[in-house]
Structure formats: C-alpha cells, structure tokens
Amino acid sequence: MELGRIPLSYCWVLLIIFNEGIRFTECHLFTSYNIDVERLANVISKVDLDVLLNGYISMNNIDHLKSYLGEYNKIRREIIESDVNKFLANPINEYLLIGRLAEWETIHQLIINLDSQNVSFVNNSIHERNNRDNLFLNVLSAKKLLPTNDDTAKAALGLLRLQTTYRVDTLDMAEGKIVSSGLNIYSSSPLTAQDCWLLGQQSYMIGQYDYAISWLKESLQRYHKEGHKTVKLEQILQYYVFASYKQELTQQLLQLMAPRGQTELRNIFDLSESQRAYTQTSTGQEDHNEDYSALCRGENLVENHVEDQLYCSYTFGNLGGALMRFQPIKKELVSRNPYIVWFLDVISDQDIDSVKNIAYPKMGQVLTINALNEERFQSQRRVGETTLLMDKNYSILRRIARQMEDITGYVLSEASNILSYGVGGHFSPHCDYIGTKTGNDLATLIFYLNEVEIGGSTVFPIAKKRVKPVKGSAAFWYNLNPNNGEEIPSTLHASCPILSGYKWVMVKSINSLEQRPEANVFN
Ligand SMILES: O=C(O)CCC(=O)C(=O)O
Ligand SMILES: [Fe+2]
Structure with a gap:
C-alpha cells in the first residue's frame, strides 16, 4: 500500500530525520587486514625502542637498525601527539603501522645474532643485559598481536585498492596524502623507499603494471634521498625492469587484439587463479x-x-x-x-x-x-x-x-x-x-x-x-x-x-x- 508519489528531488528534505540519540560504543574493530590496529597503536605508543636499540646502534653502527628506529619513532610520535582514532582514520597510517610492527621479528633476530657474535657486548654488565632482555620480553609478549610480512603485503593490496578505486595520485599517497573527489586525508608520515617498493611489488604481482612502475619510480627517488637505506637498489630495479617489460608487452598485444580479446588478455595477465576464485x-x-x-x-x-x-x-x-x-x-x-x-x-x-x-x-x-x-x-x-x-x-x-x-x-x-x-x-x-x-x-x-x-x-x-x-x-x-x-x-x-x-x-x-x-x- 502506498501513499501518493512525491518527486524524488523534494522527497526527503522534510522526511529524513537522521538518527542521533543513543550511541553504540563505537569501536574500530579490525582493519581490512584482520588486525586489531587500535591495540597495535597502543602498544607502539608504550614501547620506546630507543632504550633497547640505541646500545646496539652505537656499538655496531648498523644502518638498518638506525633507519628502522627513525621510522618507528616517527609514527610513535604521531600516535602519541594525536589520538589513536584520528591517527587510524588515515589508511596510510594503518599501512605504516602494520609495516613497522611486522619488522619487529626481523629486528629481534638481528639483535639475537649480534648478541651471540659480539664479545664486547657479552662483557657488558649483567645488570645492563638483564634490563635489555626484560624490555625485549615485554615487547615480545605482545608478539601474538604482531603482524607478519604477509599482513603487510595484504595491507599494501588494501591501499592499492583504495588508490585505484578512488584514483589517488601516487606522489600524494607517498607523501601521506589521500586527495580524491573533494576529500583530503593527511598523514604527517611520508612513505619510505621500502614502503613504496612494497606497493610497487604488490602492484606488479596483481598485474597492475602502470601502478607498479609509478610506485617503483617513487621508491627510487626516495632511495636516493635516504641517508639510511630502507631497501636495496637491486630490489627496486629488479621489479622496475620486469614491470616495464610486461607493460610494454601487454600494450603491444592489446593493440593487436579486438576488444573482447583485450578483456580476456587482461584477465590472463591481471589475476592469478587463486585471486580469481570466489564463491560466486x-x-x-x-x-x-x-x-x-x-x-x-x-x-x-x-x-x-x-x-x-x-x-x-x-x-x-x-x-x-x-x-x-x-x-x-x-x-x-x-x-x-x-x-x-x-x-x-x-x-x-x-x-x-x-x-x-x-x-x-x-x-x-x-x-x-x-x-x-x-x-x-x-x-x-x-x-x-x-x-x-x-x-x-x-x-x-x-x-x-x-x-x-x-x-x-x-x-x-x-x-x-x-x-x-x-x-x-x-x-x-x-x-x-x-x-x-x-x-x-x-x-x-x-x-x-x-x-x-x-x-x-x-x-x-x-x-x-x-x-x-x-x-x-x-x-x-x-x-x-x-x-x-x-x-x-x-x-x-x-x-x-x-x-x-x-x-x-x-x-x-x-x-x-x-x-x-x-x-x-x-x-
Ligand atoms: O555490504 C554491502 O554493501 C554488500 C554486501 C553484499 O553484497 C552481500 O553480502 O552479498
Ligand atoms: Fe551481495
């Protein structure tokens, strides 16, 4: 049963009453990557890796640890200075958070290895060593929460999905900005050469060669500017060469084919069987x-x-x-x-x-x-x-x-x-x-x-x-x-x-x- 028909343009001007009133205790739940990012952000804000890593850095002058610590502290500062929800409203921040924490395992391994080799360190005072070990235990007690490299790759795919759907510019994104159809979301943490490299690598894996090339170019630019390198030059170049080659090849084949064949060819290039399988x-x-x-x-x-x-x-x-x-x-x-x-x-x-x-x-x-x-x-x-x-x-x-x-x-x-x-x-x-x-x-x-x-x-x-x-x-x-x-x-x-x-x-x-x-x- 219906009551008269009102033209749509006039329709809900008077009728819609937006629901306010009672509020569910809104919780962020998980990201698309099934990780409780809010808990992770809280862990990061509490764990000061400076205390732990500085000793190693001064002793061993390790580039990787230095650059990691710099990046870790940047996002830690941002979480502490803004509030967690505001920080997480930016998908780039989520990507960075997951990426930095996924590296903890590697950092831990690195320190264990150094520890076993470094005689001068073993000779340090027992008290000093215990302190550091306790801190590490605390960090690792959060291990169950820690994302893995696989999670970072999935987070990268999530970010790429946003980029392609909402047409976000690569350079903007690399600078931590999401600008699309009138919306602006900013992060104060730009991406490192490694972050851009991973986005390039993942674009390559799903056959998005244009995006792969733009991310790898961005990675290269950042690589040259970075004091402490976050990624190896060979890694960037390897994917850059393959992506350029495949893009060129795809373009040439596409030009030779009729529209229907073009779609099929794209499917062959774009998606592996496992990515294509779904319920429907x-x-x-x-x-x-x-x-x-x-x-x-x-x-x-x-x-x-x-x-x-x-x-x-x-x-x-x-x-x-x-x-x-x-x-x-x-x-x-x-x-x-x-x-x-x-x-x-x-x-x-x-x-x-x-x-x-x-x-x-x-x-x-x-x-x-x-x-x-x-x-x-x-x-x-x-x-x-x-x-x-x-x-x-x-x-x-x-x-x-x-x-x-x-x-x-x-x-x-x-x-x-x-x-x-x-x-x-x-x-x-x-x-x-x-x-x-x-x-x-x-x-x-x-x-x-x-x-x-x-x-x-x-x-x-x-x-x-x-x-x-x-x-x-x-x-x-x-x-x-x-x-x-x-x-x-x-x-x-x-x-x-x-x-x-x-x-x-x-x-x-x-x-x-x-x-x-x-x-x-x-x-
Ligand atoms: O979440 C939506 O908007 C669509 C969900 C949907 O298509 C489904 O569950 O089949
Ligand atoms: Fe549906």
Whole structure:
C-alpha cells in the first residue's frame, strides 16, 4: 500500500530525520587486514625502542637498525601527539603501522645474532643485559598481536585498492596524502623507499603494471634521498625492469587484439587463479570496472530525465500490522529495472546497538570457498569480518525480521549475516544468486548499521546506481525475476572500499522456495 508519489528531488528534505540519540560504543574493530590496529597503536605508543636499540646502534653502527628506529619513532610520535582514532582514520597510517610492527621479528633476530657474535657486548654488565632482555620480553609478549610480512603485503593490496578505486595520485599517497573527489586525508608520515617498493611489488604481482612502475619510480627517488637505506637498489630495479617489460608487452598485444580479446588478455595477465576464485561464479566484473569505481567515487552515471522517473513514497506494510498503519515506512525507488528500493528508518539505534553487541564477539575473518577444491581462503575480492546469527536464538532478530516481512511481504532467511568492513575492506562486484538445491536467492535485503565516514556505498555497476549507507536504512532488490525465476545479471553489485571509518551491515536473503504463493509485493 502506498501513499501518493512525491518527486524524488523534494522527497526527503522534510522526511529524513537522521538518527542521533543513543550511541553504540563505537569501536574500530579490525582493519581490512584482520588486525586489531587500535591495540597495535597502543602498544607502539608504550614501547620506546630507543632504550633497547640505541646500545646496539652505537656499538655496531648498523644502518638498518638506525633507519628502522627513525621510522618507528616517527609514527610513535604521531600516535602519541594525536589520538589513536584520528591517527587510524588515515589508511596510510594503518599501512605504516602494520609495516613497522611486522619488522619487529626481523629486528629481534638481528639483535639475537649480534648478541651471540659480539664479545664486547657479552662483557657488558649483567645488570645492563638483564634490563635489555626484560624490555625485549615485554615487547615480545605482545608478539601474538604482531603482524607478519604477509599482513603487510595484504595491507599494501588494501591501499592499492583504495588508490585505484578512488584514483589517488601516487606522489600524494607517498607523501601521506589521500586527495580524491573533494576529500583530503593527511598523514604527517611520508612513505619510505621500502614502503613504496612494497606497493610497487604488490602492484606488479596483481598485474597492475602502470601502478607498479609509478610506485617503483617513487621508491627510487626516495632511495636516493635516504641517508639510511630502507631497501636495496637491486630490489627496486629488479621489479622496475620486469614491470616495464610486461607493460610494454601487454600494450603491444592489446593493440593487436579486438576488444573482447583485450578483456580476456587482461584477465590472463591481471589475476592469478587463486585471486580469481570466489564463491560466486565469475560475473564479468572486469567489464564494469570503470563504472564501479566511478560510482564508488560518488559520480552520477544516470541521466537526469531517467532519475526524474524515480519517486519516494510511504509504505504501510502488507500483512496488516497495526503499528505500521500509524508509523508508515519511507520508501525510495532507486532503480526500476533491476528493481531496487531503499527503506528509511527501519531499525532503531537501540536495536542496532543490541545486534552489534551480540555479533561483536563472534566476528571472524571473511573466508571464501575456492570453487575448485572447496578450501577456505582469505580472498582479496571480499575483505572484512563476518558472523552468521540464527534468528531463532535471538528475539530481537525475530522482531526485526517480522517487521521486514510485513514491509516486503516475503519470508526472510532464518540466518542474519552480519558483516563489518574496516579501512580498505570491500566486496567486489558479484551477484547474489547461486542456484543450489535449497533454492535460489530471490531477493536480498541489507540493513545499514552505521554511517560510514568515507566510502562503503553499495553500488550496482550495470544498473549504474548507488545506495549510500545511512544508519537505520535498508536496501532491497530482486536477484531473480519474481514472475518467472530468471536470474537478473544487472543486479551485479559491490561494497566499495572503505576510505575512512568502517561499515557494519546485516544481510538477509529471501529464498525462492520459502515464499507464500501470493507474495510479490512490489508490482
Ligand atoms: O555490504 C554491502 O554493501 C554488500 C554486501 C553484499 O553484497 C552481500 O553480502 O552479498
Ligand atoms: Fe551481495
């Protein structure tokens, strides 16, 4: 049931009441790399490596330790001088933090080796040695928390994802700045030659040769200016030569091929098999990359006259729930074909807090199943945290589901999938229909559980539409045609990478086999 149709442009000027009031004790949770960066930042602010390393440096004059200590102290100072959350709002800072801490293990090994060789050091006073050993033990008691080199590589991939999606300039990024479509995020710690090298190396590994070359050039520039070298010249040159060679080769081959062949060739060059494997079958995402990132950047891809045909309205529910007659739900038509609607204020701040509190301790890394061997792995196509809650165990989830069943007329899945994305976290373009014996996903319903600072929209690259996460709202779309069950490929959608802040959503599916015959409420 709908109440009149109001042109979209006038729509929510009067209607939207942004949720304020009760606040969930907002916590940063993890980054996209599944590391508790906030705890790490606190560890770094407490551990003064000067005391520990200076003795070694003066004794051994080791370049590597010197430059490491300089870089470590730079970010330590920044954490101490600003506050941790402000520091972590910049994805570059997260990358640096993870990188510096991943080196602790190497530094530790280096000192152990020196220790065993350095006779003069062994002759130092027992008291002095004990002090240093105790300090190291303290540092290493945090070892469980310490990121590894693998984490740093993943953090680099996260940063590259942000760079390519939001078109951030390499030099700006190397200087610690993120400047894109009207937004500016600054860090006072520029990247070292080594940080840039790793970004170049990772770009090379995923076949982004243009980016690889620009990062390696930047690394080279920084290398020449660095007093204490953070990376070896051969390392930079090795990747630089290979990236240039492959880029040239790719360009030449691309020129020789027709457009379709070009896409295929790009796929061969760009992605290794393991990076390509993900739960859903391949969707031809590569063909929509440009629209995907333009939508993420907030660009409008739809002509105004098409936009004018959209409208918003009130809905009073379909099952005759008494409450909704007095408190109708605001509904906005986002797209006619594929059919996408957006409901406002469907979940209260208080309910959001309760759901997050239930989910928080259960959240774990999103794992993807490799379609070839059914092994679970951490895919770069879907980076975040998740948990599945069964509605039968939580009255609050049953209540929320009942209300949405009233609004949509459809029976919702028994499970609620809670997802959280940190900085760099995202979900690559995919379709939600899978087609199993237990029924296909007729429709998807996503509840947005917080406002995201920057990034994190749900975008539909083929439909050229975007739903911005607004706390308390929910998006609904059909994955299958409700009349004949046919899959709708234009429902291809994605969650844009988070540039700043984090995103929580609750996803419910609507299974085609579980519906009442008369249900089909949106026609
Ligand atoms: O988080 C989002 O915006 C999209 C999530 C999604 O597509 C899914 O869970 O299938
Ligand atoms: Fe999805």
